[in-house]
Amino acid sequence: MDEVRGQTRRRVAAPRAGRPRQAExxxxxxVSQTTVSLVLGGKADDVAISAETRRKVLGAAERLGYVPDPAASRLAAARNNLLGVFSFTATFPTDVQHSYYPFLVGVEQEAAAQGFDLVLFTGSSTGGARAGAHALHRARxxxxxxxxxxxxxxxxxxRLVDDGxxxxxxxxxxxxxxxxxxxxxxxxxxxxxxGDLVARGHREVVLVCEDDPVPASTDRERGFHEGLLAAGVPTxxxxxxxxxxxxxDLTPARLRAWLAAGxxxxxxxxxxxxxxxxxxNTAVSDAGLDCPRDVSLALLGSPPPDHEGPVPTGFDLPRARLGAAAVRALAALVAGGRPDEPLVECAFRPGATVGPPPR
Amino acid sequence: MDEVRGQTRRRVAAPRAGRPRQAExxxxxxVSQTTVSLVLGGKADDVAISAETRRKVLGAAERLGYVPDPAASRLAAARNNLLGVFSFTATFPTDVQHSYYPFLVGVEQEAAAQGFDLVLFTGSSTGGARAGAHALHRARxxxxxxxxxxxxxxxxxxRLVDDGxxxxxxxxxxxxxxxxxxxxxxxxxxxxxxGDLVARGHREVVLVCEDDPVPASTDRERGFHEGLLAAGVPTxxxxxxxxxxxxxDLTPARLRAWLAAGxxxxxxxxxxxxxxxxxxNTAVSDAGLDCPRDVSLALLGSPPPDHEGPVPTGFDLPRARLGAAAVRALAALVAGGRPDEPLVECAFRPGATVGPPPR
DNA sequence: CCTCGGTACTAATACGCATTAGGCCCGCGT
DNA sequence: ACGCGGGCCTAATGCGTATTAGTACCGAGG
Known part of the structure; x- marks a missing residue:
């Protein structure tokens, strides 16, 4: 009976302090708050809105300096246009070489291209104990x-994955x-x-790797074997x-033993x-050998930044492109789709540490 | 007897996929959602909650692996326990010397001590155009x-300040x-x-500074003059x-001119x-002079990381402490109070580039 | 005149949590 | 026996936005 009174009583948006809401x-x-949301959210294609109304809304928003509340947007089962970046190791290591900077370059760029902003969460030094147990949660x-x-x-x-x-x-x-x-x-x-080594005539090749069976390592080992097998060299x-x-471990003596074994x-x-x-490298020079001439060396990755001497043959990890690919995959997930190709190709680096086999 | 009926009518929380809410x-x-909020929010001091109920709630939360939704917490005019860190210059510069790392060390530590987590917003390379105009807004x-x-x-x-x-x-x-x-x-x-210079007998002192009137620079200049005046040396x-x-500009010739002028x-x-x-420094050695003997040098700040030779007399900016102080100030603001002392004391560094005046 | 199909918009509700204003019950005082 | 205060808990509401299910109007077609 008094719904009209009831409504007017509440609908008068009191001129508030602080930032304006869509209601203002x-x-x-x-117009209604819904219309504002529709216009400002760009959904005016799904629900018809006249150009006139749209103009009025945009004008009002401009005049009030409206900016959406990211928390509210996010809560309303909607999107934020924010992508989180969570790093469990120190985000700001003392040594910039160990930082994720090269990746983040690509991440930031691609995120901008896809219309996302970035939010970085640092989960490293937070003590880990209780707060750390749910650290990843602020990603939400x-x-x-x-x-x-x-x-x-x-x-x-x-936990995050299960929650979708x-x-x-x-x-x-x-x-x-x-x-x-x-x-x-x-x-x-x-x-x-x-493959490059084999093509140059090498048949007896060994792989040196550290003893840590992470995927990045086992993948390289697999590629090593596959490269040999593909060329018909048993491995x-x-x-x-x-x-x-x-x-x-990698002493001149070890080196000579290998060479002696062919x-x-x-x-x-x-x-x-x-x-x-x-x-x-030290072992090679200590043994009085020359790298491309007496033995060929290849590096499955990029040389350290302080590397001197000839460029090692190997491949480079396109970090920025990896970061960009990750953002694309994430954008696909956010949009409800499935990411396509998870693998990013590395670039072969010819280098100068590989030559024909001696003799 | 009928409380169950009353509740079940509307309160039946359908077993949902995804993460559990307080309702679950x-x-x-x-118990009621309110009670859960009270217990989990630590407000059980204001509103009395029996130990038994608290136990049940905590147990249930544990079993379901409940974690609060930061967006919802924030929206409900409440707090997030998150402190944002917004950097307008590149957050990940190529040169780590130019990064905010030393500050962030203190920031992160103090934030943890105050019970806050950190969220980093990067506003540098985001293109700046439209999105950049409200970039700071995600700080909300x-x-x-x-x-x-x-x-x-x-x-x-x-804008942020005006909005409180x-x-x-x-x-x-x-x-x-x-x-x-x-x-x-x-x-x-x-x-x-x-003051240290004057105390050692120096009367004719000059200040060399770059031409950029930022507060950090004018403050040092002011201190320079005050130091002289306090010792009765006109400036x-x-x-x-x-x-x-x-x-x-800082050539050996210039240097000799100064020395000749006393x-x-x-x-x-x-x-x-x-x-x-x-x-x-180059000018001094090029002029064939010796630093502590023929002329005293002082540096209003820290030497560059690649500095060699004697430690310059001057002061060090306690970056980590500055970061920590900033967090304390912010915590005070968040709590509704006012930050106290905005200035952080620098540490005098004796060094070896200052001696008595020659002759 | 009465649908029917648009167009242009709005009311109502959900999102998950915090908070305020009570409600109920029990024991104590008178 | 009645009121009253305090301990313990809940209903109801708000935060600001997105979305769904409409409502009101209008012109065309029967």
Whole structure:
């Protein structure tokens, strides 16, 4: 009976302090809050809105300096246009070489291209204890989240995935079932490097890698074997030399033993520290040998930034493109689709450390 | 007996997919959503809740793995326990020396100590055009925001401040009226350095600074003058040497001219590039002079990371403490209070580039 | 005159949580 | 026996936006 009174009583949007809401815009434009949402949300294509009304709304929004509340947008089962980036290792390491900067370049660029803004969550040094147990949860402020760092706890990731929250992990990862990831195609890249060696006549090739069976490592090993097999060169685990401590292990003596056994080329896996690559180079010069002439070396990755001397043959990980691909995958998930190709191709780097086999 | 009926009519929380809400926890615990909110929000002190009920709620929350939705928390005029960090210059510069890393160390630590998590917003490379005009707005996802970088646009800052959103700027700043900031006490620090010179007998001192009248620079200049005046040494603008291009300006000839005019000590402002400091050192050695013996040099700031030779006398900016102070100020604002002391004391660094005046 | 199909808009509701204003019950005082 | 206060809890509402299910109007077709 008194619904009219009841309505007018409440509908008068009191001129509030603070930031204007859609209701204020609506009042100024003489339309409903719904219409404001429709116009400002760009949904005016689905629901017909006259040009006149649209103009009024936009004008009012402009005059009031309206800006949407990201929390409210997000809550209303809608989107934020924000992509979260979560890093479990330090986001700001002392050594910039260990930071994710190269990836983030691509991430930021592609995100802008896709119409997203970025929000970075830092989960590293937060103590880890209680707060850390649900650290990943603040990712829910965004529409989706990119996860960096191999140490992301599987249970927290699983939780997000199970809840249907869009997550993309940077780097191959199997652990939480159904987790989307984007990684480098190490298999193909390693195969290409080995293929180059074989094409130049090498038959006896060994692989040196550190003793840490992460996907990035096992993929390279697989590519190594595949490259040999594809060229008809028999291979096996005996060609793989795993060493925990390259410094002590990759000595001139070891090197000479290999050469004596007929080895003409050595392929080294790239790691965080590049310890193996460094040690091997030292061993070569300590043994009085010359790299392209007496033995060929290849690096499955990029040389360390302080590398001197000839450019090592190998491949480069296109970090920026990887970041961009991750964003594309995430955008696809956010849009309700499925990401397509998770693998990003690496670029073969000819280099100068590979030559024909001696003699 | 009939409370169940009454409740079941509307309150039947359908077993939903996705993450549990407080309603689910409430149902499992056999209490109301309000109670869950009260217990989980720690407000059980204001409103009495029995230990038994609290236990049940906590148990249910644990079993369901409940985690609060940060967007909803924030929307409900409540708090997020999130502090935003907004950087207008590149968050990930190629040169880590130019990054905010040292500040962020303190920020992160103090935030954790105050029970906040961090959210980083990157506003640098986002193109700037339309999206950039409201870039700072996503800060509203957090309870408050720390702003880094001197290029933060005043209008966007004013907007937040006017809306009563807690903002703290890192570095002194006057522009938007009422903006809270935390900065280093350059005046006192510079005064101390000059005081040290005067105490050692120097009377003719000049200040070299780059030509950029930002607060950080004018503060140091003020401290320079105050230091001299406090010791009864007359001073004036003629003692200040502003140079836009230190490389060309701070020549051995210039140096000799100063010495001939009786100058015994030179105070240099620290800048991004440390160009003035470098140029002056080069000039001293090119002129065949020795630093502590023939002329004293002091640096109003920290030496560049690649600095070699004796430690320059001057002061150090306690970046981590500055970051921590900023967080404390922000926490105070978020809590509805007012930040107290905005100035952070710098540490005098004795160094080895200052001695008694020659002769 | 009465549908029918648009067009242009709005009312109502959901989102998940926090908070305010009570409601109920029990024990104590008078 | 009645009121009253305090302990414990809940109903109801708001936060600002997005979305769904309409309503009101209008011109055309029967």
């Amino acid at each position: 815009v609506a009042q100024l434009a003489g 402020l965004a529409d989706g989240c990119l996860v960096l760092g191999r140490h992301a706890p599987a249970d927290q990731l699983r 929250f869009p997550v993309v992990h940077l780097g191959r990862r199997d652990e939480p079932e159904g987790l989307a990831w984007v990684g480098a195609d190490y298999v193909t890249a390693a195969r290409a490097v080995v 096996g685990p005996e060609r793989v030399h795993r060493c925990a401590d390259p410094e002590r 080895v003409t080329a050595i392929v080294v896996e790239e790691t965080d520290t590049s310890a193996a690559w460094r040690a091997l | 926890v409430a149902q499992l615990a056999g 996802l957090a309870d408050g925001c720390l702003v880094l970088g001197r290029h933060a646009p005043a209008d966007q800052l004013r 959103f807690p903002v703290v700027h890192l570095g002194r700043r006057d522009e938007p009226e009422g903006l809270a900031w935390v900065g280093a006490d350059y005046v006192t620090a510079a005064r101390a350095v000059v 004036g603008p003629e003692r200040v040497h502003r140079c836009a291009d230190p490389e060309r 100058v015994t000590a030179i105070v240099v402002e620290e800048t991004d590039t440390s160009a003035a400091w470098r140029a002056l």
